[in-house]
């Protein structure tokens with residue numbers, strides 16, 4: 001079974017050269033995930049592995065259909081990653097909403113576990129900017145809308161997905177507040 005070091009090496013191999021900002025982003029997400037992994041009710045290994053792997057589907061080495069959550073998930077499944085890690089990647093940050101807008105099928109081969117661990121992954125993606133910088137979720141979503149522009153599919157996805165993304169962030173914030181500083 002792959003370790004976090006294996007996962008990080010795979011992310012570096014697929015992203016660092018081709019998409020250096022994306023590589024910085026996933027390192028930022030993994031850093032945040034490592035902190036949140038200390039919270040009770042969060043499963044450390046699936047979270048930190050999914051964090052560093054969640055965007056590998058953008059890599060030209062990995063991309064097949066062009067829908068990065070699914071391409072990443074399939075690539076990982078073929079390499080023996082735990083089904084839980086694969087499913088967390090497949091469903092990260094409301095990917096099912098985007099799949100529906102794009103008319104992509106196949107995501108339902110994986111289950112969205114809708115857990116504290118999954119919320120934490122969505123949280124980490126929402127507080128890490130496109131080059132790994134720490135941002136607020138509102139800055140993150142404004143940045144996405146700004147990069148793609150009104151009417152773009154990604155902007156329409158965000159309009160539709162924002163309540164679910166915000167809910168995952170708020171649940172994670174509540175878990176952090178209940179636990180005290182980590």
Ligand SMILES: [Fe+2]
Pocket residue numbers: 054055068092093
């Ligand atoms: Fe992503």
